[in-house]
Amino acid sequence: MQLLAEGTCEDCQQRTAPILYKQLVVTVKTNHMAKNVTLLTGFLGAGKTTLLNTLMAARPQTRFALIENEYGEAGIDGQLVLRPDVDTIELSDGCICCSLNDSLLDVLEDLHDRRESFDELIIETTGIADPANVAVPFLMLPMVQREFSLRRVICLVDAELIDDQLRDTEEAIQQVSFSDVLLINKTDRVSADYLTYLTNTLRELNPFAQVLTGQKEHYPIDELMAIVRDTAFASQPASFIPTRAKPLLATPNLPTSYTGRRGQFGTLPQHHHHRHSDIVSLSFRFDESLDLTQLYHRLTTLLLFQGKDIYRIKGIIYDASRPQRWIIQSVGKNLTMIDGVSWEVDEHPESRIVFIGKLLKSEGFEKMLRQCFTKDASWQITNSDISGK
Numbered sequence: 001m002q003l004l005a006e007g008t009c010e011d012c013q014q015r016t017a018p019i020l021y022k023q024l025v026v027t028v029k030t031n032h033m034a035k036n037v038t039l040l041t042g043f044l045g046a047g048k049t050t051l052l053n054t055l056m057a058a059r060p061q062t063r064f065a066l067i068e069n070e071y072g073e074a075g076i077d078g079q080l081v082l083r084p085d086v087d088t089i090e091l092s093d094g095c096i097c098c099s100l101n102d103s104l105l106d107v108l109e110d111l112h113d114r115r116e117s118f119d120e121l122i123i124e125t126t127g128i129a130d131p132a133n134v135a136v137p138f139l140m141l142p143m144v145q146r147e148f149s150l151r152r153v154i155c156l157v158d159a160e161l162i163d164d165q166l167r168d169t170e171e172a173i174q175q176v177s178f179s180d181v182l183l184i185n186k187t188d189r190v191s192a193d194y195l196t197y198l199t200n201t202l203r204e205l206n207p208f209a210q211v212l213t214g215q216k217e218h219y220p221i222d223e224l225m226a227i228v229r230d231t232a233f234a235s236q237p238a239s240f241i242p243t244r245a246k247p248l249l250a251t252p253n254l255p256t257s258y259t260g261r262r263g264q265f266g267t268l269p270q271h272h273h274h275r276h277s278d279i280v281s282l283s284f285r286f287d288e289s290l291d292l293t294q295l296y297h298r299l300t301t302l303l304l305f306q307g308k309d310i311y312r313i314k315g316i317i318y319d320a321s322r323p324q325r326w327i328i329q330s331v332g333k334n335l336t337m338i339d340g341v342s343w344e345v346d347e348h349p350e351s352r353i354v355f356i357g358k359l360l361k362s363e364g365f366e367k368m369l370r371q372c373f374t375k376d377a378s379w380q381i382t383n384s385d386i387s388g389k
């Protein structure tokens, strides 16, 4: 060990506090280099991508890397990210809290290899992810901790639907109870009294979280950013870590069975694998034109009669009678359709649509979509039962 009187950070060329041993200089340097990580969670359709776009637009100088996880096969979310310069890594057809946990480590290793190309990392989870499981590598693997500092877990909460979601799904409870910040979104859809009730309910469920409110285009970005920059999550004393995380962190004996993954960041214990009971995603992809008006009417009817079990519809639609792609979305019974960018001349237009809900069966959806095709559609169907992943 080399004795030093003082250190100079090679990255910022500023003098550090007097440091005695070279080992300590190394520690200071690695802390300096650790990339800040923000985990964005929240139930299906709560507004994660909407907030993400606002956050990134508000900080044009920051070079973001983004991990976009969606468990539908269709790969739609990446297309909804508005800043074209963002280094987006899409992990589709599974959830990084369980089936794709190893893939998350692979992506982190890859990002570490090109760490000079970005300043901060944002991870948008799927709407049914357990954020505690996504956080595990950042809290338990020393190699990951050294390179990535999980600063905050922000949970988007749909003001209108969260009450039902908390009643009906374990996933919504996990998300609310693990997060550091609960941002009640879509305040335009509820009354002020209801908002007060909701704030109290959420505070009871997670007394450690800061509760903020906001709506599309009016997010408390400064407040949110200040929180993101707050004390490193991983170094908080255990008493400040939300109750749900404690069993994970307090595991006295790590299981001896591992996934078998080989990589510089190590492996995760298998006991974090879990199932998303009953929630199914059906993904459809096809390259023939479909009638947008017809589709809109059929989806409206579908939501009217089956809305309770359909948590989310997302689609990018090709209608040959229109120059642009159309983005169709539903959350609860609210269906919206907006036009997106035009198809490029050399682009192969195709439609992708995903339905996510409780025990959905593909036959009915397939039949309905077939009825919306303008003519002779050739298409490909995939569906996946999340509970098996």
Ligand SMILES: Nc1nc2c(ncn2[C@@H]2O[C@H](COP(=O)(O)OP(=O)(O)OP(=O)(O)O)[C@@H](O)[C@H]2O)c(=O)[nH]1
Binding pocket: 042, 043, 044, 045, 046, 047, 048, 049, 050, 051, 077, 126, 127, 156, 185, 186, 187, 188, 189, 214, 215, 216, 217, 312, 314, 329, 331, 336
């Ligand atoms: N009325 C209203 N709608 C909103 C607000 N924020 C987002 N939305 C809409 O809610 C829908 C879902 O928003 P997203 O940002 O895609 O939600 P998400 O959480 O990323 O969705 P998933 O990734 O599928 O879980 C979109 O149609 C948004 O335009 C809001 O404050 N008010």
